[in-house]
Amino acid sequence: MIPPATEKPSLDLAMIGNCSFAALVDKMARIVWCCLPRFDGDPVFHSLLGTRGEVGDGAFAIELEGAVRSEQHYQENTAVVVTRLHDASGNAIEITDFAPRFQTKGRMFRPTAIVRRVRPIAGHPRIRVRCRPRFAYGARDPETTFGSNHVRWVGNGQTLRLTTNAPVTYVRDEIPFLLDAPVSFYLGPDESLTRHPEALCGEFEEETARYWRLWTRRLGLPLEYQDAVIRAAITLKLCTFEETGAIVAAVTTSIPEAADSGRNWDYRYCWLRDAFFVVRALNSLSEMETMENYLRYINNIASMTNGDHVQPLYGIALEKTLVEDQVDLPGYRGMGPVRIGNQAYEHFQHDVYGNIVLAASQAFFDKRLLRQPGVDDFARLEVIGERAFAMHDQPDAGLWELRTRARVHTSSSLMCWAACDRLARIAPTFGLEARAEIWRERAERIRATILEQGWNEKVGAFVESFGGHDLDASLLLIAEVGFLPPRDPRFIATVERIGEKLRRGNHLFRYHAADDFGAPENAFNICTFWYIDALARIGRTEEARDIYETMLSCRNHVGLLSEDTSPGTGEMWGNFPQTYSMVGIINGAVRLSARWEDVV
Incomplete structure (x- = not known):
């Protein structure tokens, strides 16, 4: 029945x-x-x-x-x-x-x-x-x-x-x-x-x-996994608020990350981090319109901040204040609370500066855009870069939005490095060699700091915070943003340690240390996709493909994924559909697919 x-x-x-x-x-x-x-x-x-x-x-x-x-x-x-x-x-x-x-x-x-x-x-x-x-x-x-x-x-x-x-x-x-x-x-x-x-x-x-x-016909698809990629791309497009260019992290609020966990959050806003990954994934399929629209949104954000603190998220019409409250609904399967608003708007998350610059950087090199960015756009990004350089070694709430403690998170510093590095690459397109040299020097200073303070010799890997000893899946982005080449022994060692500590079957957790709500209970899907990408980069391609196909099997009957997966049951948890997770489907397919020229 x-x-x-x-x-x-x-x-x-x-x-x-x-x-x-x-x-x-x-x-x-x-x-x-x-x-x-x-x-x-x-x-x-x-x-x-x-x-x-x-x-x-x-x-x-x-x-x-x-x-x-x-x-x-x-x-x-x-x-x-x-x-x-x-x-x-x-x-x-x-x-x-x-x-x-x-x-x-x-x-x-x-x-x-x-x-x-x-x-x-x-x-x-x-x-x-x-x-x-x-x-x-x-x-x-x-x-x-x-x-x-x-x-x-x-x-x-x-x-x-x-x-x-x-x-x-x-x-x-x-x-x-x-x-x-x-x-x-x-x-x-x-x-x-x-x-x-x-x-x-x-x-x-x-x-x-x-x-x-x-x-869909205009997408540049990989040879393999096309149905999964098409569904992911359409879903990401559906999560864009076209009027302003904002991209929501998910369309729901308060679907718990695990049963009765209290990890119930409102994701109906634009996280600049998540939006960057959406733009990057769609760019990889030659879908440029989302980037063009999103650039309008982040240009407005940059003009609002005047070189000061940038929030990790904003409302879809640039709202700055997203006061978190609760409403009297029972919650998903009776598992409240149901929250509206998100306290993370008050956080300091320094990776946001890198996410802004990374999201915009392709536009300075892509001749297909209807509006080509100019020197004024670069100057606006430089203001963001100045903030990134100033904050690269300062404590923050980190990528995972810890609510009760602050540290100098290695992943935040990594993204600050990416902001300076990309500005150094963009500046020569306008003949600004002096500015390029300044940004290269700043990127090198951040790089030296990360290599000295983010690496733990006893652990044999990069760790989640300067001077810390815990592992964090966000460190898998080291190769993706170009901080180290994939075959660098330090990156390979970090991938291996993360697999040993955070992998449960074919799923990966964000971290293993307890946070404000205790130890995590379910795997975070985007982390599994980051792990897939890292494995493929270091040559463990068949293992990466096996995990990727496990993740495809975790999608629901129409090909959608939420934020989290139970490693034991495969059940979906967390807000839905999660743009992060749908991004992972695209990135995994692009990374692992056979090439068109191999068969055509």
């Missing part, structure tokens, strides 16, 4: 969106998470984190009576999700979900709207529609009104309108009815549609699918 709505939730979810908002659809075709009007907005559908009311609140379900089996997939090379539900008597329906996105009238059309198209595909199915948005994180039941072709939900500063060619009374009162012809549902702002819902939604589906197929 198909599990009922009371079954504990899982991360077997598909994501739809259009680069302005996103929604998550479970295997039963229930929309269980959707924040409006944008990624960090009010979750009008929030049943993934429970509800304050009765079962079914905070979700948009289209139910087949007596359903016993479901199938779900994406239309090939698109962000359009198809779910089929079957009952024991041979009746079946197909539900197609998407958020419209396509070019029209010389601009991108991406309304804050969800389209759901339902059609009978076998027998004489009976369905029930339960659309129950709630407002103020589930605290407020909306006022409901209706017309001849729509139902409206009013509350908390926004109104949603569901327009349909299904009988409105059946929809409003949740009455089961025989589905004898296709019906469509358009859920969006309180605006009247000018055309029949079935015709309009059909056209929107065709145009949206075409947009995504043309977008």
